[in-house]
Amino acid sequence: MCSHCHVLNLFIFFSMLWLPDPLQAPCPPTLQSPILRPAESRSHWSGEEQASLDVTFLVGREQKEIFAHRCLLSSRCQALHAMLSQPQEIQAPLILSHMQPEVFLAVIEYLYTNNVTLNNNIALEVLTSSIEYGLDDLRKLCVEFIKDTLSVEQACEAFQAAVAYGQVDLKMHCLAFIESCTQDVVLTRGFLELSELAMQTILRSDCLAIDEVKLIRAVREWAHVGSAVLDRTVHDVAAAVVPGLRLDLLSPSELTMLEEENKKDQMIPVREATHLSGKPGSSLEDACTTEGVWNAILLVPAPAWNAVTRTSTPP
Template identity: 60%
Template sequence: MAQAPVKSGVSVLLQGDPSALPAALRGLINNAQFSDVSFLVGRQRQVVHAHRCILMCRCKVFQTMFSRQSSQEMSVPFVLADMQPEVFLAVIEFIYTNSVTLNGQTALEVLTAAVEYGLTDLRKLCVDFISRTLTVDMACEALQAAVTYGQNDLRQRCLVFIERHTMEIIKTQSFRELSDLGIVSILQSDQLTIDEVPLIQAVREWAYVSSVVLDVPVSVVAQDAVRELRLVLLSPDELTTLERENAKDDLIPEMQIAQAWKFHALKKVSDSHPHHFHRRKGTLAREHHHYLDPPSK
């Protein structure tokens, strides 16, 4: 189809090869030539060279940072002691080229940096990469980052993965290092592929680790998490065993255990906490379960 002729005096925007500019700018990444700003990154204070005009036009955080500098401070390097050089270079790569090279070792830290620097498109690239490369060992670490930085899309993708691999997930170190908000987000799910008995034991192990790290009693550190445990799913014998274990650390409030015994006595689902009576996807069948809601699918 023939193009209409351009009228004389009319300006037209013409697009060249869209890959040419990023390719050219890639050559300026950490290039000392014509650089007018430098950063000392990480514990080893690795020098990273950059160009103010590029950083400022692409990132408001850098724009604010540079605008606060006096003329005398222009030659003083910025110190970024808490960031790994490879993470900062990934941020610089994105700023210069609108693309980023990620790997499983640095993706979560690049995500953190993207949030801190307000780089929305980099954040989206990190979330997509992390979601596609989740493993059992890193799933809880990714979930924790999502919870900490309010990344709901990543949080949902992590939960789906954790729901599918719950038995393996609870054995990982990153599960034991979750915050209370992180573990609560897991325990609220109906789709966990695990029975309540090993899940309670996993929460107990998590609580002991958190108690040592935070230097607070087990019952205090776990007070929000244990509210999400579904004790009514346990048989009377299992409840009796739980009471004996609980006498050692008071992990679960006595009132919560009493509510489970009340259900066994009355065979009636409470209206106050209906989700406590939902069977999870991995809940093993017990004789009293026919009094509960239908199992999760």
């Protein structure tokens, strides 16, 4: 081993012994970070510095070059250690086509400085990368940033990420935000892109600040988008989330309107209402006029919840 590499490794080893908690104070960089100098160019680095940059990543669709120090990345991240330990040709670039360069640079910045510079465009992707790479302190930094900067436009995207990656604290924070701004949140693209599980979780809430009729329409639009993307019927896409709709909060006139809308896509399955009207195949409207609106809503198995806790209440 050359003397330069030996000294470098010793410096990194002793630096790791006093790394502080990243949530309390940033750590002075142990080496000149690619973040602190343009990572895509070596022209202004000294010969000695260029020699120490012994790993190259080609990141993103455009395969942007990002240079770093193999020994530091390996010592700071087990996932990268495994990647960098694989047999390969000398100085062969590592390709990360699935990741945006800005996101990978944020991860590299954290590995060098124990701190990270985030913005709303990359925070969720950096969170995803922190989980994939097993960087728990970076994950905490991302969660705190997302919580502090959460907006209507990003609420559903952040909630979706929290549900997908089991981030309970972030999920509860996003759900509380969605509850307080429901009428605006359901109009966002993120709402239309929610997974089935995320939508089910939102519909279980007793505190959504929206009229049930508007919520049903928003869920219907979500189901139509899913139908187009997944090439499935609206009925199939919505089947798992419909039980979360609180149909007994609707008035008779709203139920009649809902039935007319439902004839177009059958989003809400209507069972035979023999036990309500005595006539097989009775419609919602028939059942309502026969037995009363609050007994008519037996379309789907209803979950256990208090029907008067959302915006609309039974008359």
